[in-house]
Amino acid sequence: MPDPSPPTSANYHHGNLREALIKAAVQLAEEGGPENVSVREAAKRVGVSPGAPFRHFASKTALMTAIAEEATSRFLAEIASAVREVAVDDPMGRFAAVGVAYLRWAIRNPTHFQIISNRSLIDWDGSASLQRDNAAIRALMEEALTEAQRRGLLASNDLAEAQIAGRALVYGLARMHIDGHFAQWRVDGETAERTAQNVLKHFTTLMGNR
Amino acid sequence: MPDPSPPTSANYHHGNLREALIKAAVQLAEEGGPENVSVREAAKRVGVSPGAPFRHFASKTALMTAIAEEATSRFLAEIASAVREVAVDDPMGRFAAVGVAYLRWAIRNPTHFQIISNRSLIDWDGSASLQRDNAAIRALMEEALTEAQRRGLLASNDLAEAQIAGRALVYGLARMHIDGHFAQWRVDGETAERTAQNVLKHFTTLMGNR
DNA sequence: GTCATGTGTAAGCACCGATTACATGGAAAT
DNA sequence: ATTTCCATGTAATCGGTGCTTACACATGAC
Numbered sequence: 001m002p003d004p005s006p007p008t009s010a011n012y013h014h015g016n017l018r019e020a021l022i023k024a025a026v027q028l029a030e031e032g033g034p035e036n037v038s039v040r041e042a043a044k045r046v047g048v049s050p051g052a053p054f055r056h057f058a059s060k061t062a063l064m065t066a067i068a069e070e071a072t073s074r075f076l077a078e079i080a081s082a083v084r085e086v087a088v089d090d091p092m093g094r095f096a097a098v099g100v101a102y103l104r105w106a107i108r109n110p111t112h113f114q115i116i117s118n119r120s121l122i123d124w125d126g127s128a129s130l131q132r133d134n135a136a137i138r139a140l141m142e143e144a145l146t147e148a149q150r151r152g153l154l155a156s157n158d159l160a161e162a163q164i165a166g167r168a169l170v171y172g173l174a175r176m177h178i179d180g181h182f183a184q185w186r187v188d189g190e191t192a193e194r195t196a197q198n199v200l201k202h203f204t205t206l207m208g209n210r
Numbered sequence: 211m212p213d214p215s216p217p218t219s220a221n222y223h224h225g226n227l228r229e230a231l232i233k234a235a236v237q238l239a240e241e242g243g244p245e246n247v248s249v250r251e252a253a254k255r256v257g258v259s260p261g262a263p264f265r266h267f268a269s270k271t272a273l274m275t276a277i278a279e280e281a282t283s284r285f286l287a288e289i290a291s292a293v294r295e296v297a298v299d300d301p302m303g304r305f306a307a308v309g310v311a312y313l314r315w316a317i318r319n320p321t322h323f324q325i326i327s328n329r330s331l332i333d334w335d336g337s338a339s340l341q342r343d344n345a346a347i348r349a350l351m352e353e354a355l356t357e358a359q360r361r362g363l364l365a366s367n368d369l370a371e372a373q374i375a376g377r378a379l380v381y382g383l384a385r386m387h388i389d390g391h392f393a394q395w396r397v398d399g400e401t402a403e404r405t406a407q408n409v410l411k412h413f414t415t416l417m418g419n420r
Numbered sequence: 421g422t423c424a425t426g427t428g429t430a431a432g433c434a435c436c437g438a439t440t441a442c443a444t445g446g447a448a449a450t
Numbered sequence: 451a452t453t454t455c456c457a458t459g460t461a462a463t464c465g466g467t468g469c470t471t472a473c474a475c476a477t478g479a480c
Contacts (some may be wrong), residue, residue: 013427013476035330038467049429051470056427060468111277119389120245138394156412165409167391169375172382179329181377199375202366206416223458248436259460266458270437274446315447 018056020046022067029067030111034118039063064121065130071112072133078105083140092153096142096204099170100197102137106174108195114178141166148208155209162207169203228266230256232277239277240321246326249273274331275340281322282343287311288315293350294316304362306355306414309380310407312347316384324388351376358418365419379413 014020024042040050040058057063072209082101106113115121126129143164148154158164173196176182182192224230234252247271250260267273292311296303316323325331334340355373358364366372383406386392392402 017427033330039469040467050468051430053429054469058469117389120243155416156410158408161405161409161412164386164392164405165379165413168379168382168386168409169392170382171386172378172380173374176374176378176381176384180326180376181381195371195374198368199371199378201369202371202376203413206365227458249438250436258435261461264438304458 014046014048014052017046017048017052018066021053021056021063022070025063026067026111029115030113034064034111034115034121037064037121040183061121061123064115065123065127067112068116068122069127069133071109071116071209072130075112075116076103076133076136079137079140083144091144091146091148091151092204092208095141095148095166095207096201097203098137098141098144099166099200102170103174103177103196103200104193107177110178113174117175117178138167153209155207166204166207169200173199218264224256224258224262227256227258227262228276231263231266231273232280235273236277236321239325244274244321244325247274247331255290267330269332271333274325275333275337277322278326278332279337279339279343280327281319282340284316285319285322285326286343286346289347289350293354301354301357301361302414302418305312305351305376306411308347308351309376309410310355311412312380313384313387313406315402317387317406320388323384327385327388348377365417376414376417379410383409 008028021042024045025037028037028041029046037060039053039057042063043050043053052064057066062089072152079101082097083094086097122130145166147153149157149159149162154162156165177192177196182195231252232292235247237255238247238251247270249263249267252273253260253263263273267276289308289311292307293304296307332340352373355364355376356369359369359372364372367373387402387406392405
């Protein structure tokens with residue numbers, strides 16, 4: 001009996017192992033959370049030996065970082081797009097748009113949000129794109145609030161405090177959602193997004209001078 | 211040369227291995243985060259074989275859950291104590307006190323807060339004390355806001371929304387601190403606690419009817 | 421056609437959580 | 451006082467993990 005599947009020219013070289021590994025790792029995270037991702041299992045699913053992934057990623061952290069880079073890029077794009085749809089002379093509207101878009105993306109992409117929120121799986125300091133995109137997201141929020149204060153549209157007179165508060169609200173709501181805290185109230189997935197956004201909008205108006 | 215340290219009667223039975231393991235595990239978490247905890251390493255530090263811990267904890271999760279139970283109990287006690295120091299006819303004051311005490315504990319006990327905030331290391335559903343204590347903490351906050359609304363002291367007319375908002379603010383601030391987000395602003399440990407509490411107090415007054 | 425390079429395999433390291441069979445020693449029962 | 455029993459330890463082992471090293475091969479440049 002001949003070898004049923006020798007490493008012939010057809011499959012010895014995968015062709016796009018890097019992308020395939022990223023896809024497999026994301027799938028593993030979707031099945032059992034980011035902690036469930038294992039390089040070996042991803043390699044197995046792609047049909048490659050356990051050592052192969054390390055030709056493309058120096059470490060498991062590097063693999064997860066690559067996933068985070070892709071995700072953060074899309075995250076930023078969606079937030080920036082939402083901001084662009086608000087009138088330039090409405091900073092509080094831009095601020096609210098950032099928050100709503102942030103939450104919307106986090107809720108609709110829970111796996112990726114969990115990955116980019118997990119400090120221990122990712123090498124933040126080692127990725128220029130991660131730092132740049134995250135800074136850009138922060139800048140979008142900060143610009144809106146700074147401009148709002150300049151125009152006297154902000155209730156608080158402490159800009160830093162308002163920025164931290166806004167960030168905490170959005171981040172807290174997003175984390176409550178992915179950590180399952182909403183189940184402690186009666187909120188059921190479907191309404192979670194609407195509820196969180198209502199809370200956010202209510203507070204952005206509360207932060208504004210009306 | 212005789213056996214230098216045989217398992218004689220003096221040390222064959224540890225005496226209080228359970229507590230010793232908990233202490234060692236907490237120390238490991240303090241050194242490198244909750245992910246750094248390993249049952250084997252804790253056993254080694256206590257001077258016991260790798261299998262011994264499993265006589266006292268059915269799994270690593272059970273060990274971490276035991277740590278979380280102790281921590282949550284102290285967490286609740288401190289919050290309850292802070293609430294008791296506020297006048298009974300000042301529900302918004304109680305609400306603020308819960309938030310401040312919550313944040314204060316989280317900031318001063320970052321290791322334990324990280325452990326009790328990590329859903330994947332702990333068996334939440336399997337611990338009655340964890341569920342009870344967490345429910346008690348939630349109840350303290352909810353009671354305050356509910357009473358505030360009953361007395362017409364709440365700006366929002368949606369109680370559930372206000373509760374989620376309050377929770378999100380406190381939780382978001384706490385997580386931002388342990389996740390190192392405050393470093394992105396100029397906040398430096400010392401002032402982090404004061405800043406977070408200022409933000410919280412500012413918003414509790416914003417939430418109130420004045 | 422030859423060869424260098426990139427990309428895979430195979431084997432193996434140290435560590436991990438967890439299980440099993442066995443050893444031990446203290447306390448309770450007689 | 452002796453025996454018995456059981457909680458609590460050890461030793462060995464299993465499958466899984468991240469990661470490294472030595473080697474094989476397929477492919478593109480020359």
